[in-house]
Amino acid sequence: MHYNVGIIGATGMVGQRFASLLENHPWFEVKVLAASSRTAGKTYKEAVGERWAMDTPMPKAMEDMVIMDAQADVEKIASMVDFVFCAVNMKKDEIKALEEMYAKAECPVISNNSAHRHTDDVPMVIPELNPEHIEIINAQRKRLGTKRGFIAVKSNCSIQSYVPALHPLRKYGITKVLACTYQAISGAGKTFKTWPEMIDNVIPYIGGEEEKSNLEPLKVWGKIEGDKIVDATVPSITTQCLRVPVSNGHIAAAFVSFENKPSKEDILKAWKEFSGVPQELELPSAPKQFLNYFEEDDRPQTKLDRDMEGGMAISIGRLREDTQYDYKFVCLSHNTLRGAAGGAVLLAELLAAKGYFD
Numbered sequence: 001m002h003y004n005v006g007i008i009g010a011t012g013m014v015g016q017r018f019a020s021l022l023e024n025h026p027w028f029e030v031k032v033l034a035a036s037s038r039t040a041g042k043t044y045k046e047a048v049g050e051r052w053a054m055d056t057p058m059p060k061a062m063e064d065m066v067i068m069d070a071q072a073d074v075e076k077i078a079s080m081v082d083f084v085f086c087a088v089n090m091k092k093d094e095i096k097a098l099e100e101m102y103a104k105a106e107c108p109v110i111s112n113n114s115a116h117r118h119t120d121d122v123p124m125v126i127p128e129l130n131p132e133h134i135e136i137i138n139a140q141r142k143r144l145g146t147k148r149g150f151i152a153v154k155s156n157c158s159i160q161s162y163v164p165a166l167h168p169l170r171k172y173g174i175t176k177v178l179a180c181t182y183q184a185i186s187g188a189g190k191t192f193k194t195w196p197e198m199i200d201n202v203i204p205y206i207g208g209e210e211e212k213s214n215l216e217p218l219k220v221w222g223k224i225e226g227d228k229i230v231d232a233t234v235p236s237i238t239t240q241c242l243r244v245p246v247s248n249g250h251i252a253a254a255f256v257s258f259e260n261k262p263s264k265e266d267i268l269k270a271w272k273e274f275s276g277v278p279q280e281l282e283l284p285s286a287p288k289q290f291l292n293y294f295e296e297d298d299r300p301q302t303k304l305d306r307d308m309e310g311g312m313a314i315s316i317g318r319l320r321e322d323t324q325y326d327y328k329f330v331c332l333s334h335n336t337l338r339g340a341a342g343g344a345v346l347l348a349e350l351l352a353a354k355g356y357f358d
């Protein structure tokens with residue numbers, strides 16, 4: 001399996017993650033790096049310079065690649081690659097239009113952006129949870145009038161710890177969920193160098209994050225009906241999202257109630273035994289064990305546990321009964337790996353394995 005790919009928004013925080021993750025990818029080869037017209041024409045090394053925020057150096061093969069203009073060069077880029085990853089910082093309606101331009105140029109788009117997450121024929125996929133939603137792509141292609149082109153998105157980084165942890169518990173009838181998230185600064189495209197105000201600080205507001213955290217799980221748990229995905233109506237979800245002084249890794253403190261309350265052992269067993277289509281297909285970026293429970297009271301910790309299985313596994317701890325809800329627990333996922341670029345690469349692997357790029 002071999003596909004040529006482009007990274008739209010390659011200079012940004014998520015774009016840099018894509019570049020790093022794809023450096024030695026067994027199926028995907030980066031042929032195009034694109035960003036805004038401000039950056040187009042520079043080499044990747046010139047364009048990113050001091051802004052390189054990854055722990056590993058910039059991939060050698062990409063240093064001298066000349067950045068293309070993501071908006072002006074759509075047709076050219078579409079002719080050079082089999083699909084693109086997209087993570088750009090633009091207005092929502094501009095992103096919607098840009099992604100549709102690529103799709104209509106017969107270039108599939110795997111997007112990290114929120115713009116199309118609630119378009120009802122665009123699948124929003126966490127590959128272990130709702131891989132069957134990719135089947136809506138046929139209906140989307142009909143609407144767009146394309147043969148190959150389509151848009152598939154991943155969900156917001158804030159939901160990627162508690163929603164996977166809740167997923168195998170749905171058989172007990174989840175009625176309500178409360179989650180408080182403690183989110184890393186890389187989620188805002190920042191480092192401590194570029195956002196020194198975050199040192200020794202907590203900010204109790206992340207624009208738009210709570211709406212996403214409340215609503216996106218219901219699309220992930222929705223069903224295909226005809227030519228659209230219809231959102232689930234339960235559980236009722238409420239969240240608070242805080243920015244905390246951590247470089248990478250979003251933690252969530254979650255509370256959950258059920259129609260049929262399981263035992264603690266039932267929950268631990270459901271987490272241990274859960275695996276999905278990515279594990280079955282042995283996709284290159286799939287973690288072997290998706291949900292990992294720690295018995296220690298002081299885990300998971302961002303610094304110790306965010307990189308588990310290449311940052312693609314979810315860690316969970318502190319499961320116990322609660323006085324207001326049936327249970328509470330704490331969970332963690334790496335926000336720019338599982339929560340952003342890594343999750344998108346896994347989704348692309350699923351789509352490749354199912355023939356959607358052919």
Ligand SMILES: NC(=O)c1ccc[n+]([C@@H]2O[C@H](COP(=O)([O-])OP(=O)(O)OC[C@H]3O[C@@H](n4cnc5c(N)ncnc54)[C@H](OP(=O)(O)O)[C@@H]3O)[C@@H](O)[C@H]2O)c1
Pocket residue numbers: 008009010011012013014015034035036037038039040070071087088089090112113114156157186187188189190335336339340
């Ligand atoms: N960081 C996370 O953990 C995370 C997680 C999930 C989703 N996301 C989403 O991913 C997207 C990117 O986030 P980020 O943190 O990587 O942002 P970022 O670091 O600010 O990077 C933004 C990227 O967008 C490009 N861009 C800006 N205006 C453009 C234009 N008019 N045309 C083409 N490219 C343009 C920038 O290129 P220039 O260098 O040329 O300006 C840069 O490559 C956002 O939609 C964000 O919500 C981020």
